Amino acid sequence: MVVEQDDALASAVREEPDAAAGSPLPMGRTAASLRLKTPPEPSTPPFVPSPIGLTGLPDTPVRRDGEAPQPGMAPGEDPAEGRRVPGAAPLNRWQAWALAVAMTIATLGLRFALDKQLGSQPALMIFALPIMLSAYMGGLSAGLLATGLSSLMASYFLLAPIGSFAVASSAECWNLSFVALAGAVISMLSEALHRARGRADIATRANRRATEALVAASSLHGAIVNSANFSIIATDTKGLIQSFSVGAEEMLGYRADEVLNRMTPVGFHDVSEVVARTAALSREFGAPILPGIETLIYKASRGIKDTYELTKVRKDGRRFPAELSVAPLRDPQDAVVGYLLIGADITVRKQAEAALRKNEAQLQTIVDNISEAVVVSDLDGRLLQFNRVALELLGYSDPDQGRRHITNLTDTFELAALDGTSWTVDQWPLARILRGEKLNNLECRMRRLGADWLRVFSFGGNLVFDASGRPLLAVVTFSDITERKLAVEVIHRLNSDLEQRVLDRTAQLVIANKELEAFSYSVSHDLRAPLRSLDGFSQALMEDCADRLGAEDQDNLRRIRSASQRMGQLIDDMLKLSHLTRAEMDRKTVDLSRMAEEIAEEMRAANPARVVRFEISEDLTAEADPRLLRIALTNLFANAWKFTARRAEALIEFGCCGDASIREFFVRDNGVGFDMAHAGKLFGAFQRLHAMNDFPGTGIGLVTVQRIVHRHGGLIRAESTAGAGATFSFTLPPAKTQQES
Amino acid sequence: MKDKVILLVEDNPDDEKLTVRALKKSNIANEVAIARDGVEALDYLFCTGAYAGRDPSSMPALVLLDLKLPKMDGLEVLRRIRADERTRRLSIVILTSSREEQDLMNGYNGGASSYIRKPVDFTQFTEVVKQLGMYWLVLNEMPPS
Numbered sequence: 001m002v003v004e005q006d007d008a009l010a011s012a013v014r015e016e017p018d019a020a021a022g023s024p025l026p027m028g029r030t031a032a033s034l035r036l037k038t039p040p041e042p043s044t045p046p047f048v049p050s051p052i053g054l055t056g057l058p059d060t061p062v063r064r065d066g067e068a069p070q071p072g073m074a075p076g077e078d079p080a081e082g083r084r085v086p087g088a089a090p091l092n093r094w095q096a097w098a099l100a101v102a103m104t105i106a107t108l109g110l111r112f113a114l115d116k117q118l119g120s121q122p123a124l125m126i127f128a129l130p131i132m133l134s135a136y137m138g139g140l141s142a143g144l145l146a147t148g149l150s151s152l153m154a155s156y157f158l159l160a161p162i163g164s165f166a167v168a169s170s171a172e173c174w175n176l177s178f179v180a181l182a183g184a185v186i187s188m189l190s191e192a193l194h195r196a197r198g199r200a201d202i203a204t205r206a207n208r209r210a211t212e213a214l215v216a217a218s219s220l221h222g223a224i225v226n227s228a229n230f231s232i233i234a235t236d237t238k239g240l241i242q243s244f245s246v247g248a249e250e251m252l253g254y255r256a257d258e259v260l261n262r263m264t265p266v267g268f269h270d271v272s273e274v275v276a277r278t279a280a281l282s283r284e285f286g287a288p289i290l291p292g293i294e295t296l297i298y299k300a301s302r303g304i305k306d307t308y309e310l311t312k313v314r315k316d317g318r319r320f321p322a323e324l325s326v327a328p329l330r331d332p333q334d335a336v337v338g339y340l341l342i343g344a345d346i347t348v349r350k351q352a353e354a355a356l357r358k359n360e361a362q363l364q365t366i367v368d369n370i371s372e373a374v375v376v377s378d379l380d381g382r383l384l385q386f387n388r389v390a391l392e393l394l395g396y397s398d399p400d401q402g403r404r405h406i407t408n409l410t411d412t413f414e415l416a417a418l419d420g421t422s423w424t425v426d427q428w429p430l431a432r433i434l435r436g437e438k439l440n441n442l443e444c445r446m447r448r449l450g451a452d453w454l455r456v457f458s459f460g461g462n463l464v465f466d467a468s469g470r471p472l473l474a475v476v477t478f479s480d481i482t483e484r485k486l487a488v489e490v491i492h493r494l495n496s497d498l499e500q501r502v503l504d505r506t507a508q509l510v511i512a513n514k515e516l517e518a519f520s521y522s523v524s525h526d527l528r529a530p531l532r533s534l535d536g537f538s539q540a541l542m543e544d545c546a547d548r549l550g551a552e553d554q555d556n557l558r559r560i561r562s563a564s565q566r567m568g569q570l571i572d573d574m575l576k577l578s579h580l581t582r583a584e585m586d587r588k589t590v591d592l593s594r595m596a597e598e599i600a601e602e603m604r605a606a607n608p609a610r611v612v613r614f615e616i617s618e619d620l621t622a623e624a625d626p627r628l629l630r631i632a633l634t635n636l637f638a639n640a641w642k643f644t645a646r647r648a649e650a651l652i653e654f655g656c657c658g659d660a661s662i663r664e665f666f667v668r669d670n671g672v673g674f675d676m677a678h679a680g681k682l683f684g685a686f687q688r689l690h691a692m693n694d695f696p697g698t699g700i701g702l703v704t705v706q707r708i709v710h711r712h713g714g715l716i717r718a719e720s721t722a723g724a725g726a727t728f729s730f731t732l733p734p735a736k737t738q739q740e741s
Numbered sequence: 742m743k744d745k746v747i748l749l750v751e752d753n754p755d756d757e758k759l760t761v762r763a764l765k766k767s768n769i770a771n772e773v774a775i776a777r778d779g780v781e782a783l784d785y786l787f788c789t790g791a792y793a794g795r796d797p798s799s800m801p802a803l804v805l806l807d808l809k810l811p812k813m814d815g816l817e818v819l820r821r822i823r824a825d826e827r828t829r830r831l832s833i834v835i836l837t838s839s840r841e842e843q844d845l846m847n848g849y850n851g852g853a854s855s856y857i858r859k860p861v862d863f864t865q866f867t868e869v870v871k872q873l874g875m876y877w878l879v880l881n882e883m884p885p886s
Binding site: 520521524525526528529530531532533535536537538539540561564565567568572575579 | 753755756759762808809837838839840841842844859860861862863864866
């Protein structure tokens with residue numbers, strides 16, 4: 001029975017292609033269904049429409065005639081037919097046998113009831129009734145049981161001698177034999193009838209199920225084939241398009257009727273790419289291949305699964321990247337009857353890939369251009385990635401050289417603290433980072449074993465965590481700070497040298513100052529004493545011996561006195577100058593205009609004979625030491641006073657020009673002036689540009705002024721045209737924040 | 742006052758002679774005692790050493806004190822004079838070549854009555870000495886002895 005069921009199923013499957021051919025789909029778009037056979041189990045899993053599923057669709061395994069049934073289903077266990085075994089009689093075995101026995105006994109009863117009408121006639125034909133009924137209802141076994149029982153009952157109850165199974169007459173014996181034989185034949189015929197009917201039932205049911213499955217499969221195929229996301233094109237063996245899906249129409253811009261039986265899919269591709277792929281295939285297979293449809297189907301035609309990317313060209317000329325899967329189409333006899341080309345537009349994917357590549361390239365460029373070395377390690381301590389600087393610093397020409405476990409690096413590098421204490425690998429920066437430490441500017445000495453290479457590195461780094469807080473990687477950054485360290489060392493050394501030098505120099509200065517003070521004191525005391533003697537005794541001589549000295553003698557004595565006094569003046573001026581250099585500065589806001597007025601008044605009072613006009617600008621102020629500034633101004637005014645001595649209308653001006661940030665004060669006169677060629681000598685000590693007889697002086701005044709201006713952080717300059725007056729200009733810092741230099 | 746002595750403490754003989762000459766020129770007739778170093782000056786004032794026989798009740802009307810002196814400098818002499826009850830009220834004029842601020846300050850802090858710088862010009866010097874005599878010997882009222 002089980003074998004019969006399988007046969008029935010197999011025959012149903014064999015009928016399927018014809019059934020599919022008669023599906024409601026338009027013929028032009030169902031070529032795929034030649035290959036897309038749905039397995040016949042009622043439990044067919046629902047189809048999941050995904051790109052991967054679709055490209056794999058042509059390869060869906062198909063059960064062919066004579067193949068084993070689906071695995072996982074034991075023979076005879078038809079889930080839908082479990083209780084009603086097809087091919088059997090309507091009754092089960094025991095019911096049939098009971099029926100056979102009952103009907104035979106009933107027939108025997110009927111024979112006894114008809115005893116009066118039939119007399120001694122055995123009328124064995126009456127037993128044909130239970131035999132046929134039993135065979136019809138219960139099949140072969142029931143028929144044979146009824147036949148046997150009828151024969152026994154007839155010989156025992158009806159045939160003489162009655163009450164014995166023996167049969168007396170040979171005619172009766174033959175009669176009984178014919179009944180038994182006829183019964184057996186009837187039983188067998190009936191059985192054959194039963195079987196034929198059961199087979200017909202199975203065939204009908206299987207047919208119905210197959211039809212249902214085909215309808216389902218066809219609608220799925222239709223949905224797939226007409227999906228707009230894929231171009232599904234079927235060709236004949238020559239490549240001529242036989243089927244053109246809705247998706248193909250949308251993707252390529254052609255209508256099905258423009259291409260069916262008119263074009264090959266080659267027309268949808270970039271010519272140069274087709275040529276290039278042809279060349280590549282020719283090389284791969286060592287056979288000359290002509291560019292054309294062969295290019296597209298060459299592999300598929302040899303049973304090689306073929307999926308590749310190329311550029312498709314639409315009817316309107318627009319181009320886009322596509323992925324093409326090619327598979328052969330086979331008829332039921334497994335002969336290739338054409339090809340199925342499924343294309344997907346991968347523009348978005350390509351763009352995403354390009355963006356990703358660009359991103360990665362940018363990231364790599366950024367990482368490579370970081371001035372610090374960056375090394376990425378996995379959580380076990382295996383180095384994975386290096387940026388350019390890292391490779392340079394570690395001396396690797398290739399990242400693969402460095403892709404080692406940290407413990408394997410001890411044969412290459414030795415790390416030590418700055419004081420030279422060697423570190424075990426557990427103390428290495430990466431090991432510490434892997435233990436969860438965050439490193440920042442961990443300085444250490446790094447030595448390459450077996451090479452004359454010792455550098456100072458600054459390490460940093462930390463673990464990198466994913467969004468859920470699990471550690472992913474360790475990142476180590478480091479930079480070579482050897483030069484910096486050396487520079488710092490040099491700076492330290494220079495600094496301490498400098499400090500020592502400053503100390504030495506200061507000590508020398510203190511000594512020099514002391515010496516200078518002693519010298520000044522000595523000059524002040526001892527140099528002047530002899531001058532007093534010269535002057536005093538010359539005077540005494542003139543007074544005491546006036547009557548004995550001639551005019552020339554007296555003149556000589558006067559010259560001695562004059563020279564002594566001038567030297568005294570020189571000494572005094574020198575001492576003043578040295579005072580200016582040493583005196584403490586006491587800056588405050590000075591009213592220069594008022595100070596100038598006061599000086600002018602003093603000078604007029606001291607020399608009432610002179611007529612000098614002063615023009616002094618108002619409201620001139622500066623941050624300065626008033627005592628020093630008075631000395632400077634007095635010197636400048638005295639200078640102007642002196643050199644305007646021969647002017648009938650002497651004029652001395654004091655004013656200011658320039659803005660608030662750099663103000664330049666000036667003292668201008670209309671005196672004799674000086675030759676600018678000698679201007680350089682003006683501010684040198686004891687330098688004089690005029691003959692002593694013309695304009696007496698020690699040559700110390702302008703040096704004094706310059707020194708005072710310099711001590712205030714200002715500058716002084718002189719301008720003149722010989723005979724047309726001179727201008728002395730000086731700057732003074734306006735702000736209180738200016739420090740004495 | 743004319744009988745009172747002027748004590749000139751001066752180590753330079755030229756300056757000594759010029760000072761004496763200037764005093765004479767200025768018609769100051771007081772006797773001038775000379776001490777040529779600081780120790781001698783103190784010996785004179787306290788009647789010790791070479792001056793042990795001097796009458797201690799006779800103190801000079803004016804002491805002209807140079808600062809730069811052998812053995813003991815003028816400032817020390819000044820300090821000793823001011824420290825002693827017998828001499829603390831003496832008129833002491835520092836007469837020196839120095840115009841160092843430090844000397845001026847030390848002089849006045851030490852109790853100098855006046856500080857005069859000797860000019861190189863003898864005419865001026867004579868004038869200074871004349872005014873000194875006029876002021877300290879004539880105009881100035883001495884404390885009662």
